[in-house]
Amino acid sequence: MNEQSSDRDRLVAFLQQHRPEPPPPAGNLEARIMASTANSLPTPTTKPKPYxxxxxxALAAGLLLVWGSYKTLAPPPQTATELAQIEAFMENTWDNVLEDAPEGEWLFPNEAIAE
Structure with a gap:
């Protein structure tokens, strides 16, 4: 650690001894900068947003997707025979629900059949 500090001290001493002198300041530099900024008009930059x-x-694709999914996922209209079959099934099911079942048969129908 002592060697590192001595190397560092030697480096610092070398850099301090051989540092360059800064150039003298220009007397009218500030005035020139202020004059150039006062004379130049700010240019409006109306750059369109990249996105x-x-x-x-995206809007057109979304609308096309909604329209296409509506057309493809809509169920086809049912025919009169299909409606009649559905109606008969519902009536049959409803009639079976309303029938009086013997006690216990409605709870475990398979066990009542096995007995």
Missing amino acids: LWLLPP
């Missing part, structure tokens, strides 16, 4: 061009295609 705004994605909005119309």
Whole structure:
């Protein structure tokens, strides 16, 4: 650790001894900078946002997707025979529910049949 500090001290001493002199300041530098900024007008930069061009295609794709899924996922209209079959099934099921079942048969129907 002592060697590192002595090397560091030697480096610091070398850099302090051989550092360059800064150039003299220009007397009118500040005045020139202020004059150049006062004379130049700010140019308005109306750069379009890079992501705004994605909005119309994304909107069109979304609407097309909604329309297409509505057309493909909508059930087809049912025919008169299908409606009649559904109605008969519902009536039959409802009639079976309303029938009086013997005690215990409605709870365990398979056991009542086995007895």
